[in-house]
Amino acid sequence: RTARRLRMAMVNLAFEGWLATVEASFVSAKIQEMHALNKKLEAELDVEWQKTAEAKAELEAATAASAMEKEAALERQRIELSGTLQERKALMEQEAKQAQLEQMRRQAVRRLVHAGLADGWGA
Incomplete structure (x- = not known):
């Protein structure tokens, strides 16, 4: 009986060690998956920031062009009316x-x- 009890304790210990190893590998895999997802999301965020910067530059250029057109139209109107x-x-x-x-x-x-x-x- 004592030998059986000792053997069961050793089996339990071995099983607990194996279970801890399996759980650690699952946690490690999950961490790697999260790191990969984080890198992907950071890359997507960088692309979106770049698109935003490009859109802002286009808007500023359009605003400047519009202001120049407005100035030219006002100058033309001034000449037509009182030039x-x-x-x-x-x-x-x-x-x-x-x-x-x-x-x-x-x-x-x-x-x-x-x-x-x-x-x-x-x-």
Whole structure:
């Protein structure tokens, strides 16, 4: 009986040691999993911060462009309403140049489209 009791104690001790080892490996695996998830989330967060910075830069650029357009429109309006004859003439010439550039741009786009269609028909 005593030998049996001693053997059971040794078996229990061995089982408890094995159980502690298994639990430690599970905890270790869980910690590694959490570290991997943490790294992934940090990478995603960095990407989101970068997107936010890019959006902020775009917004600032758009705001600056809008302010410049507003200034130009106000200056044009000032010239139209109370400018000298020379200023009005210069403004009309500038508007004519802009209209001509816009027409040339439309023609270039139209030519590119037609060239693409011609290439398509010839293929």
